[in-house]
Amino acid sequence: MYRHIFVAIDDSPTSRKALKEAIELARIHGAALEIAHAIDENLVHVFHSRGMTTTTRNELKHVLRANAEECLERAAESARQAGVKTESRLLRGHGEHSSDLIASAIRESGADLLVVGSHGRRGVRRLLLGSVAENLVRKVNVSILIVRGSEPADKGTA
Numbered sequence: 001m002y003r004h005i006f007v008a009i010d011d012s013p014t015s016r017k018a019l020k021e022a023i024e025l026a027r028i029h030g031a032a033l034e035i036a037h038a039i040d041e042n043l044v045h046v047f048h049s050r051g052m053t054t055t056t057r058n059e060l061k062h063v064l065r066a067n068a069e070e071c072l073e074r075a076a077e078s079a080r081q082a083g084v085k086t087e088s089r090l091l092r093g094h095g096e097h098s099s100d101l102i103a104s105a106i107r108e109s110g111a112d113l114l115v116v117g118s119h120g121r122r123g124v125r126r127l128l129l130g131s132v133a134e135n136l137v138r139k140v141n142v143s144i145l146i147v148r149g150s151e152p153a154d155k156g157t158a
Contacts, residue, residue, distance in 0.1 A: 002029045006111035006142075008036050008102045008132070011071045014117035014149030019075050021147050022115040026084045033084050034109055035075045037068045038091040038098040065090070099135035106140050115145045 007022035009015040019035070026033040041061060072088040079086035091101040106114055118133040133146050 002026075002031045002113045004034065004109065004111045005029075005031045005113045005115060006034045006036065006106050006109055007075075007115040008038065008098075008136075009071065009075055009117075010037065011067075012117065012119065012149070014119050014147065017149065018115050018117035018145075018147040019078065021145065023079050023082045023084055025113070025115070025145075026079070026086075027082050031084075031113075033079050033086045034089060034111060035072060035079065035086060036089045036091055036102060036105055037072050037075075038093060038101040039064055039068045040093045040095065040098070065092075097132075097135065099132045099139055102132070102136060103139035106142060111142055113143050113145065114140055115147065117147045117149060119149045 002025060005022050005026045007019055009019055022033060022035075025031070041064065068090050072090060076086050076088045089105060091098075091105055093101045102114075102116075114136065116133045116136060118131065133144075137144060137146075
């Protein structure tokens with residue numbers, strides 16, 4: 001029986017599917033649900049210093065945080081509507097990989113289950129973008145439920 005479920009989300013369809021699974025598991029087990037979203041504020045510096053944006057660093061940080069907080073609030077409201085005790089957490093990094101931020105938060109939280117979505121990328125996309133879910137499997141010492149996205153597997157692979 002789970003007592004504290006931790007779900008890591010972004011704003012993707014796969015993440016929303018993982019959130020639904022986490023809410024249902026928390027409801028069934030009477031567990032607390034902790035919802036987290038990780039952002040890398042170092043990206044603000046990268047975008048700004050390379051001329052990729054005309055906004056100021058502070059404006060860009062504000063938009064990044066506001067979007068993350070809005071995502072967390074929508075997720076927390078879904079959990080509350082299902083009758084699940086929930087708390088949300090914005091994980092802010094400065095160059096760390098999302099999986100490192102999430103793994104650290106899980107250790108601090110005392111969670112006994114991690115729920116995370118996997119986009120199911122293959123080939124070059126996986127090589128370039130990496131897999132947060134795959135990295136978390138190696139970094140955390142709690143059970144993990146990986147919820148698959150609906151992206152079809154590459155054709156022609158065995």
